Amino acid sequence: KAGVTQTPRYLIKTRGQQVTLSCSPISGHRSVSWYQQTPGQGLQFLFEYFSETQRNKGNFPGRFSGRQFSNSRSEMNVSTLELGDSALYLCASSPGTGIAEQYFGPGTRLTVT
Amino acid sequence: QKEVEQDPGPLSVPEGAIVSLNCTYSNSAFQYFMWYRQYSRKGPELLMYTYSSGNKEDGRFTAQVDKSSKYISLFIRDSQPSDSATYLCAMSQWGSQGNLIFGKGTKLSVKP
Numbered sequence: 001k002a003g004v005t006q007t008p009r010y011l012i013k014t015r016g017q018q019v020t021l022s023c024s025p026i027s028g029h030r031s032v033s034w035y036q037q038t039p040g041q042g043l044q045f046l047f048e049y050f051s052e053t054q055r056n057k058g059n060f061p062g063r064f065s066g067r068q069f070s071n072s073r074s075e076m077n078v079s080t081l082e083l084g085d086s087a088l089y090l091c092a093s094s095p096g097t098g099i100a101e102q103y104f105g106p107g108t109r110l111t112v113t
Numbered sequence: 114q115k116e117v118e119q120d121p122g123p124l125s126v127p128e129g130a131i132v133s134l135n136c137t138y139s140n141s142a143f144q145y146f147m148w149y150r151q152y153s154r155k156g157p158e159l160l161m162y163t164y165s166s167g168n169k170e171d172g173r174f175t176a177q178v179d180k181s182s183k184y185i186s187l188f189i190r191d192s193q194p195s196d197s198a199t200y201l202c203a204m205s206q207w208g209s210q211g212n213l214i215f216g217k218g219t220k221l222s223v224k225p
Contacts (some may be wrong), residue, residue, distance in 0.1 A: 004156075033211045042218065043157075048211030056212045074142065090156055092213075100145035100164075100210040104156035 002027065004105035005091050012111045018079040021108045024095030027073050031055075032074040033102060034066060037088040049074055050096050078110075086112045116140050119202055119216025128225050132189040136202035136216045139183065143204040143214075146178050148187045151199045151218065160200075161187065192223045 005024045013019050025032050033056075033076040034109050045058040049068035066076040073094075078085055092102035119136045119205075126132055130156075143166055149157035161176040163169050163185075169176045177189040189196055199220045203213040 031211050033213070035213075035215075043203075043213075043215040045212045045214070050211070051177075056209055057213065090218055094211065096211075098207075098210060100213075101147065101162045102211070102213060103159060104149075106156045106201050 004091055004103055006091050006105040006108050008074055008108060009113075010109050010112060011029070011086055013081050015083060015112055017081050018077060019081060019110060020075055020077045020092075021089055021110075023074045023091030023093075023105060024077075024081040025074070025091075027095075028104055029095050029103075031091035031096035031099075031102075032068055032072065033073070033092045033094070034076050035090045035092065038086075043066055043090070046076065053097070081112045083112050086110060099105065117202065117204060118218045119214040120151050120219055121217050123220040123222060125131060125222045126192055128192060128194060128223055130192050130223070132146075132192050132196070132221060132223075134187040134189075134200050134202075134219050134221070136185050136204075137183055138185075138204060139179075139203075140206065140214075141183065142206040144207055145205045145210060146175055146176070146185050147203045147213070148174075149203060150196075151201060153198075157201055192221075194223050194225050197222050 048056040068074045077080040088107045090107045148161040151157045177186045200216040201218045204214040
């Protein structure tokens with residue numbers, strides 16, 4: 001089975017711009033979670049989607065949003081980028097339905113200048 | 114107090130040593146416990162998953178959960194240089210399985 005894939009792998013944006021990141025989960029997995037990883041804060045939960053519905057949300061500002069499509073693929077969007085948004089953005093998939101194990105993709109490294 | 118505490122290390126051991134990695138947590142509602150390994154510039158890789166208390170063994174890896182002490186451990190036997198990575202503990206609670214709370218990670222170096 002193919003693993004979780006994320007595109008693009010690297011991205012450089014300017015402050016004030018917006019960005020969209022994409023995630024394709026493992027085939028058959030219906031839950032997708034997004035995390036932000038920085039050296040200072042570590043891995044922090046952004047949100048989780050299951051069957052196209054946001055099921056959980058972390059403590060991030062409204063500039064961070066996401067969605068999930070009927071094929072379980074997910075996108076996250078960050079608007080009005082700030083320098084502090086520079087991070088590794090990780091997507092993880094899970095079969096869902098009460099299963100806690102998550103399988104991570106390689107991440108998208110976003111640099112905001 | 115952070116929900117999950119993990120000593121960041123770094124931890125340096127000789128090849129063949131037994132490695133002990135630990136996390137403590139404050140939320141008694143946590144029921145699902147995981148250990149991930151992350152190599153530099155890669156995504157975390159799931160190593161071990163445990164539900165509630167108890168031990169689980171998989172090859173050279175053993176995970177232990179002590180819910181009464183709010184303490185989890187990962188043991189690596191016969192450590193290899195290829196085990197050099199950052200090890201992250203993660204946990205979640207019923208109803209929020211998709212929201213993993215992570216420790217900051219322990220950086221491990223296994224010297225040949």
